[in-house]
Amino acid sequence: MEAVVHKANTRGRVDFGWLKSNHTFSFGSYMNPDRIRFGTLRVLNDDIVAPGRGFDPHPHQDMEIISIPIKGALEHKDSIGTSGVIESGEVQVMSAGTGIVHSEYNHSETDPVNFLQIWVLPDKRGAKPRYDQRKFLPEDRKNKFQVVVAPKESQEGLWINQNAWFSLGNLDEGSESEYTSKNREGGVYAFLISGKVNINGSELSARDGVGFPRAEILKVKALENSEILLMDVPEIQ
Template sequence: MKTTFHKADSRGFANHGWLKSHHTFSFAGYYDPERINFGMLRVLNDDWVAPGRGFGEHPHDNMEIVSIPLQGTLAHSDSEGNAHPIKTNDVQIMSAGTGLTHSEFNHSKEEPVSFLQIWVFPKERNIKPRYDQKTFDPASRLNNWQTVVSPEKDSKEALWINQDAWFSLSTLEAGKELPYQLHGQQQGVYLFVLSGTVEVANQRLGQRDAIGISETDAITVKATENSELLLIEVPMHSR
């Protein structure tokens, strides 16, 4: 088993007033040659956006972009004609493919919004751009892995991603253990603690700490207090 531990306070940080962003991996003005990516996981930004502010129209191509609101509501629009609010318990995915432009703003003029912005390298390049979002029942992730993104196109539960990647959420009660089986030796998992404290791979993780684990078939997470978790499984190398 190979592990890489990232403490919450070791992340890059940018404070633009209206935007406060913690960067797990090198992004924009933050660069660390030791923290470019974890396998096919390229970006994990933990963003806070002031009321009424946001990201104006800008381009993307050949990247799988997942947004997970943690508090508040985002307003999304793109050049493919999609315009939707994205709220807590929603997950949004955008396959940028051959290219598109989009914008994301805080939907509220009064309350801030916080969300995770995650980029994954695609499995196939230059596909037709694609957008999807879904609301997930938080009760279904209690002491369980709730899969919200998967590479299975026919899945009725999860959003499809153009990569051999799985995103899972869990609300794990204190004292509970939760195993996770990887989808092959070529895969790795990146566990990000949204809140609480857990133990995994002989490492204790607190709020916003993270650990990348590879070269293993399975892991087990134990909560030492009530915790909320995001687990991202990705290939460690492109194919």
């Protein structure tokens, strides 16, 4: 099947002053019937939050939520007693399950925070709410892909309630890497955080995304020094 390309400048955009966000898929006031989801990948928001500002306590249910700070630090509190700060280089997962209330604020009073907020539909409803975070070393993904999120049984990265695998790669200009999909009946969605790459003939610039339905192997060539996130997700059953 053909790749589904979403260029950065075609994303939905909102600007509330304290929050500037670009939506790859339909979210909030941005509704595009051609961009509802990619397999079980439902939300991919690129958020910038002003110093000292953030999202007041709000509820979620039956969703796997992944946050990846790109620059800055994000402060988290929730109704199951978790509180903490995640910084660039760390990844956070939250299983909303039967219901959870949480807040997210920029931890800095002087600098904005930029983070990816990603929602994945779970493989079951009514799971027990949970939270986890972990730091991942950038040298472990130099010119290769480092698993940061995976199913529980894989014992790799942080686990979520879905057969989804998230991998980060820091690629030097001119390097070539391969990724083999774990969801042949779903696909792999690639989001380029920075740089420029060519993936199976599709050229991406910073903040572009491309989905490869029923992908087997992705061949990634870095045209510049690049940072990339691969989201390997099943189709909805």
